[in-house]
Amino acid sequence: MxxxxxxxxxxxTTPVWVVGTYDKEGKPNVMTAAWAGVCxxxxxxxxxxxxxxxxxxxxxxxxxxxxxxxxxxxxxxxVDYFGITSGKKVDKFSTTGLTPVKSDLVDAPYVKExxxxxxxxxxxxxxxxxxxxxxxxxxxxKADSSVLNEKNLPDIEKVKxxxxxxxxxxxxxxxxxxGQAFSLGKEL
Amino acid sequence: MxxxxxxxxxxxTTPVWVVGTYDKEGKPNVMTAAWAGVCxxxxxxxxxxxxxxxxxxxxxxxxxxxxxxxxxxxxxxxVDYFGITSGKKVDKFSTTGLTPVKSDLVDAPYVKExxxxxxxxxxxxxxxxxxxxxxxxxxxxKADSSVLNEKNLPDIEKVKxxxxxxxxxxxxxxxxxxGQAFSLGKEL
Numbered sequence: 254m255x256x257x258x259x260x261x262x263x264x265x266t267t268p269v270w271v272v273g274t275y276d277k278e279g280k281p282n283v284m285t286a287a288w289a290g291v292c293x294x295x296x297x298x299x300x301x302x303x304x305x306x307x308x309x310x311x312x313x314x315x316x317x318x319x320x321x322x323x324x325x326x327x328x329x330x331x332v333d334y335f336g337i338t339s340g341k342k343v344d345k346f347s348t349t350g351l352t353p354v355k356s357d358l359v360d361a362p363y364v365k366e367x368x369x370x371x372x373x374x375x376x377x378x379x380x381x382x383x384x385x386x387x388x389x390x391x392x393x394x395k396a397d398s399s400v401l402n403e404k405n406l407p408d409i410e411k412v413k414x415x416x417x418x419x420x421x422x423x424x425x426x427x428x429x430x431x432g433q434a435f436s437l438g439k440e441l
Numbered sequence: 442m443x444x445x446x447x448x449x450x451x452x453x454t455t456p457v458w459v460v461g462t463y464d465k466e467g468k469p470n471v472m473t474a475a476w477a478g479v480c481x482x483x484x485x486x487x488x489x490x491x492x493x494x495x496x497x498x499x500x501x502x503x504x505x506x507x508x509x510x511x512x513x514x515x516x517x518x519x520v521d522y523f524g525i526t527s528g529k530k531v532d533k534f535s536t537t538g539l540t541p542v543k544s545d546l547v548d549a550p551y552v553k554e555x556x557x558x559x560x561x562x563x564x565x566x567x568x569x570x571x572x573x574x575x576x577x578x579x580x581x582x583k584a585d586s587s588v589l590n591e592k593n594l595p596d597i598e599k600v601k602x603x604x605x606x607x608x609x610x611x612x613x614x615x616x617x618x619x620g621q622a623f624s625l626g627k628e629l
Contacts, residue, residue, distance in 0.1 A: 255558065255583035256593070262485045263582060263594055264511065264559055265602040266615060267478055268454045290455055290478035292490045295571035297450045302480045323452065329619050334626030348629055370443065371452055379567055381576060383483040388569060394451060395443035405444070406451055406608035414453040416604060416615050420594035422623065427454060427604050428616035431517050435610065438522030441536055 262419060269415035269424060271335055272301050273320040273353070273362045274312035281353035281362040282340035284309045285332050287417035288384060289321070297391040299371060302384040308340035313387050317375040320356055322364035325413040329424050332415065358392045368400040369407050369414075450607060457603035457612060459523055460489050461508040461541070461550045462500035469541035469550035471533050472497045473524035475605040476572060477509070485579040487559060490572040496528035501563060501575050508544055509559040510552035513601040517612050520603065546580045556588040557595050557602075 267287040274282050288302035299321060303310045313319050324332045331349045338345060346353050352365035356372045363370040373389025400411040409427055416425045455475040462470050476490035487509060491498045501507050512520045519537045526533060534541050540553035544560045551558040561577025588599040597615055604613045 255585055256589065258582040258584055258593065258595070260485050260579045261582055262479045262482055262487070262579065264479065264487070264509075264557065265595070265597050265600060266454060266456045266604055288479045288481070291450045291452065291476045292488070292567075292574050293476070293569040293572040294450055296569075297448050298569055298572075299450070299452070300480070321452075326619055330625045330628060332626075333620065333622055333624070334629040337623055337626050369452065377567065377569065379480075379565065379574075379576075381481040381484075381486055381565065384481040384486075386480050386567075388567075391448045391450065394446040394449055396446055397443055401444065402609070404608075405446065407446070407453070409453050409606040409609060409611075409613060412453060415619065416454055417622075418597040418615075418618070420592075421590070421597060421618070422621060423597075423618040424620045424622060424625075425597060426616035426619050427606075428614035430606070430609070430611040431514055431603065431614050432521065432612050433610060434521055434605075434612060435525055436521070437518045437612075438520070438525050440518060441522040 265418060267417045269332055269417050271322045271324055271332060271364060272309050273322055273364065274309050275316055275361060276312050277315055281346055282308055282312060283335050283345050283364060285336035292388060298388050299373060299391060300386050300388045302386045304383055305385060313375060316360045318359035318361045319373055319389055320361045320363040321371040322367040323369040323412060323414050324367045326415060326426055329415060368397045369412050370395050453606060455605045457520060457605050459510045459512055459520060459552060460497050461510055461552065462497050463504055463549060464500050465503055469534055470496055470500060470528035471523050471552060473520050480576060486576050487561060487579060488574050488576045490574045492571055493573065504548045505563040506547035506549045507561055507577055508549045508551040510555040511557040511600060511602050512555045514603060514614055516555065517603060556585045557600050558583050
């Protein structure tokens, strides 16, 4: 017998991604988002869902582009700061000392110090309710050499991404592998 | 200097969720999805992105409802099986011995043995490309007592959800908390 918790978004797991945009004047901004993920393989697309009240919402509307920078665990403090402050009031890069890098493919900046970044051009806007979903086509993914495995792919144990736990309002690390896909299930 | 990996969806983290549906004849089916997440707080909504070739795609089109059952680590083998087989050919519940439970709120079944489930009614269909995004409004979330914390919320360390690592094609556990949100960043 399961307990009803009501119509709430208290579900794991969601990512901790940092969305990079430029405002009208060209000031780089970043915000943390957990309502985000992959939504298509061909074309490769990710989405971020944002409230209209955010600075980033208007920036994406204006520039039709965004990046996602995937932080390592060591930047959890900066990531939390990016989520509790607004680019309307502060310059989040100068406060944290992190470095905005202009993408040469889309009209948006990414965070130099984060090991893995995704550059996107806006292709769809989906109105849902409090949140608007921005679907971006991935133009390129870039990674530091230090997080690549022998296949030139980002190794999750080296990237050390953060997972969001809304029920506990806590950030979590990703643990060890518990099995290989397309393999384990063959036993059944 | 970052290395270009091309326009690929090789990004962490995405969840490992099991989508439950009924087909035309009322046969319960489940499939594993990682292109899934939360996309709105009010109304509370999640999405799953599916290829048209999946059995689940047609089931959602037909029934306008789906559930997501969030598996614990101990069911990784069954979850992999749910991802590599099709409901067109097999009855995934009978093969694994897991139990379909009919939701009393939406026209879809969930997995009894999984600790946390989400019941959704379909509210939007977004055509993107190879994948179609189904946005479902959360009607209820239900959890086993064993995974609830003192606030009656699902404790991520008790739910033990699985994270998908596409770059390594591996399933991962969620590790310990590395900090509290809306708190850590105040130091900056």
